[in-house]
Structure formats: C-alpha cells, structure tokens
Amino acid sequence: MKTLRVRDIMTTDVHTLPANASVIDAVQTLGDCGISGAPVLDRGRIVGVVSRSDLAGADGVEEVDHKPRVDTVMSRVVYAVRPGDPVMSAVRLMVAEKIHRAVVITEEGALVGMLTPMDVLRALAEGDHVQEGDYALEARREFHHDPEMAVGYGEQWGSEMTT
Structure with missing residues (x-):
C-alpha cells in the first residue's frame, strides 16, 4: 500500500478572510x-x-470604523504542511500543537489547501490507511519472539499491577 499524502485528503476549496475584515x-x-x-x-x-473561538473573544480589541478587525484577534502563528507530506506527519503536528487545522502550502508559500481532523476522519471512514508508510511508527514498534511476553500473560503481571 502507498503512503497516504496530505494532497490525497486535504480540502482544496479554501475560504479565506482578508486581514482587515471586521470580526x-x-x-x-x-x-x-x-x-x-x-x-x-x-x-x-x-x-x-x-x-470561531478567536472571533468570540473579540471584545476590547483594536477597532477600525468602530468594528473589531480580524487581524487583531487571529493567531499569527501559521502551522503549515506540504501537499506531499505523509498524513501522519500532519496529524502529529496538529496533536502536538493542539490545533484544528493545518494550512497546506507549496514550497513557494502559496496556499493550496487545508487539512482538518474531519479530513483525516473522512479518509479513515473510507478505508484509507493513514499510517501506511509511517516510518516513525515502524521505528517504535517492538517485535517479540515470545508473544506471551509481549502481551504480559501470566500471574506475575496481574499481581504487580496497581490502579
């Protein structure tokens, strides 16, 4: 199976907002x-x-024409991925940074899409293997010759466990 790439599941119809738009x-x-x-x-x-949560907290921000502006409440940190990145790399970024969307850009910085948790869930629901080709996962896997040791069968495991 092939590695699932961001370009395979990203949303390409991206709605943007101008920085000077009112909240x-x-x-x-x-x-x-x-x-x-x-x-x-x-x-x-x-x-x-x-x-939406940025916009909901827009009380008391800088105003233009007596209206709060988007550029005063937006997050200035932009987490971006490339279309050719493995999906799991993007998922790890979203989890590590606790974000709900990653901007997908070209090498030149042009916006080409967005990746959200819903895009990932949709791919999973359609049967895509998000972790195929995930080399970080493969490096973490442990292979045991004795399956009993790998899953912890035996009385010694139950007696040592605490809750």
Whole structure:
C-alpha cells in the first residue's frame, strides 16, 4: 500500500478572510461557509489563521470604523504542511500543537489547501490507511519472539499491577 499524502485528503476549496475584515463580517462568512476557521490573507500572503473561538473573544480589541478587525484577534502563528507530506506527519503536528487545522502550502508559500481532523476522519471512514508508510511508527514498534511476553500473560503481571 502507498503512503497516504496530505494532497490525497486535504480540502482544496479554501475560504479565506482578508486581514482587515471586521470580526462581524468574519463570523458571518464562517457561518455561511459552514467552517470553523480560515486562513487570513494580506495582499495575497498568509498572515494568520482565525477561528470561531478567536472571533468570540473579540471584545476590547483594536477597532477600525468602530468594528473589531480580524487581524487583531487571529493567531499569527501559521502551522503549515506540504501537499506531499505523509498524513501522519500532519496529524502529529496538529496533536502536538493542539490545533484544528493545518494550512497546506507549496514550497513557494502559496496556499493550496487545508487539512482538518474531519479530513483525516473522512479518509479513515473510507478505508484509507493513514499510517501506511509511517516510518516513525515502524521505528517504535517492538517485535517479540515470545508473544506471551509481549502481551504480559501470566500471574506475575496481574499481581504487580496497581490502579
């Protein structure tokens, strides 16, 4: 089986928000699109990512025309992966950084997609093997010649365990 790559499961129809958009407009856009977050662009360049929870906490932020702006509440740290990266690398990034979306960019930094936990779940539901070709997993696996030792059968295991 082949290694599942980000390009195989990413969302390519990415909705973006301009950095100078009002928080009210951003909430409306996310709601209309049925998404929970989006990359934020300034002159075509990714400058951040904003989520519904960022927008919900927009009280007391810098305002333009008496409206809070997206660029004052967005996360300026952008976690990105490449289309050719193994899916498990992206999953590990999302878990390690506790993020719900990874921006997919080309080597030149152009936005080509987004990867979310829902994309990964969809792939799993369709029967894709997310860990195929996951060399980090293979390196961690232990191979035992004695299956009884590998699973811990025997009385000594039960008597030493505590809860």
